[in-house]
Amino acid sequence: MHAIDRILATCEENKLEYVTDPTNFQPEVTLRNAIRHEILNNAKRKSKISQGLLPPAIAERLDAIEKFGKSLKDVTLSLTSSMEELRSTVCHLNSKMYDIDDQVDRILKRAVVSIPDIPPGNLLLSNNALSEVTDAQLRRALVLRILRYASYHPWGSVRATANQRKDNVSQIIGILWNLPTAISTKSFSGGGGVVWKQIFMHNKSSKTPIPNINRIGWLVSRQPPLARHKLIERGIPNTLEVEITQNILAGVRRIELGGPFVQKVLYDNRYQVEFDLTKIPKKLVLCLEQAPQGVCLMLLPRAVWNSPVVALARRGAPESTEVLHDMITEKAPNPFIGEATKKWEYRRKFPEPVESEWVRMEWIRPLTAL
Numbered sequence: 001m002h003a004i005d006r007i008l009a010t011c012e013e014n015k016l017e018y019v020t021d022p023t024n025f026q027p028e029v030t031l032r033n034a035i036r037h038e039i040l041n042n043a044k045r046k047s048k049i050s051q052g053l054l055p056p057a058i059a060e061r062l063d064a065i066e067k068f069g070k071s072l073k074d075v076t077l078s079l080t081s082s083m084e085e086l087r088s089t090v091c092h093l094n095s096k097m098y099d100i101d102d103q104v105d106r107i108l109k110r111a112v113v114s115i116p117d118i119p120p121g122n123l124l125l126s127n128n129a130l131s132e133v134t135d136a137q138l139r140r141a142l143v144l145r146i147l148r149y150a151s152y153h154p155w156g157s158v159r160a161t162a163n164q165r166k167d168n169v170s171q172i173i174g175i176l177w178n179l180p181t182a183i184s185t186k187s188f189s190g191g192g193g194v195v196w197k198q199i200f201m202h203n204k205s206s207k208t209p210i211p212n213i214n215r216i217g218w219l220v221s222r223q224p225p226l227a228r229h230k231l232i233e234r235g236i237p238n239t240l241e242v243e244i245t246q247n248i249l250a251g252v253r254r255i256e257l258g259g260p261f262v263q264k265v266l267y268d269n270r271y272q273v274e275f276d277l278t279k280i281p282k283k284l285v286l287c288l289e290q291a292p293q294g295v296c297l298m299l300l301p302r303a304v305w306n307s308p309v310v311a312l313a314r315r316g317a318p319e320s321t322e323v324l325h326d327m328i329t330e331k332a333p334n335p336f337i338g339e340a341t342k343k344w345e346y347r348r349k350f351p352e353p354v355e356s357e358w359v360r361m362e363w364i365r366p367l368t369a370l
Contacts, residue, residue, distance in 0.1 A: 038079040100141050101369035108336035119307035120330045120363030127216040139173050147192040149367045150220050152268050162191030193223045222306045240301040251277050267308045272362045279358035325359040
């Protein structure tokens with residue numbers, strides 16, 4: 001039984017109403033419909049639809065699919081393929097995808113360097129480990145994995161991976177694997193809202209000088225927003241400055257009515273901030289209630305890293321703040337920190353984190369495969 005037949009049978013057995021979208025069978029409406037029409041007609045040995053009857057954009061993309069299918073090695077992929085051939089091709093490509101993901105995992109285990117005191121969401125990679133990757137497919141898969149991890153665009157979206165545009169990804173690959181012999185302090189972005197910066201790492205055990213080219217690492221971080229004055233000039237809101245005063249006060253009031261005592265906020269599509277409202281200091285609640293036009297509670301970006309901090313601020317002047325919490329944990333330990341960390345370190349001192357018992361902030365994006 002096909003999947004659609006099972007769905008219909010389940011609906012009928014449980015007397016569930018369902019709607020059949022008539023446009024599903026109109027190939028001129030969407031590319032998906034056109035592909036479905038071609039495959040079903042081929043399976044039923046019916047004639048193909050004339051591409052002259054399709055919108056130019058859909059006809060062009062069907063041609064592109066055919067050309068791409070012919071470029072693949074070891075598989076048969078065409079809109080004229082039989083159902084059995086298509087299923088076999090999908091299984092083969094799926095297996096190949098898992099194999100590539102597994103190899104990227106192994107590369108990351110050799111390349112990722114732990115950075116104490118730097119918030120999760122920033123990644124340090126050993127250039128030596130990257131230079132060992134010579135396969136073009138692996139390079140592309142590795143770059144896309146890293147972009148998806150660090151980007152502020154929704155996780156798993158094409159925007160998080162620079163729209164997977166060939167030019168953008170090729171630019172990143174070209175820089176990472178064609179490193180000049182002299183280190184450059186300049187950073188670059190190839191899309192996805194991610195910045196790549198060359199830095200010097202230090203060998204933990206070697207007592208002899210190491211050539212600079214062997215000490216280079218890549219620090220991957222979220223791309224910072226525009227400067228405040230530029231955002232104001234262009235009328236663009238700073239999505240990293242989030243006032244949460246009223247949300248917190250409303251949550252405190254709901255507790256008295258039996259409401260939930262934990263309030264959660266998704267920050268920058270990358271961090272989850274939880275507030276235990278049973279532990280929030282009463283003095284702070286009173287301060288927020290009595291100063292509606294003055295002091296406010298905000299989530300603000302931490303300098304350099306753009307990770308969240310919970311702070312008291314003057315309304316309209318978020319630069320005047322008192323940090324209440326900036327400690328961040330990872331939802332799950334990074335499984336790729338290991339081999340490179342034994343050899344390399346990034347020597348830079350950072351301020352001690354500030355922690356409040358009523359706040360918990362977690363990095364929620366995995367570096368693992370989809």
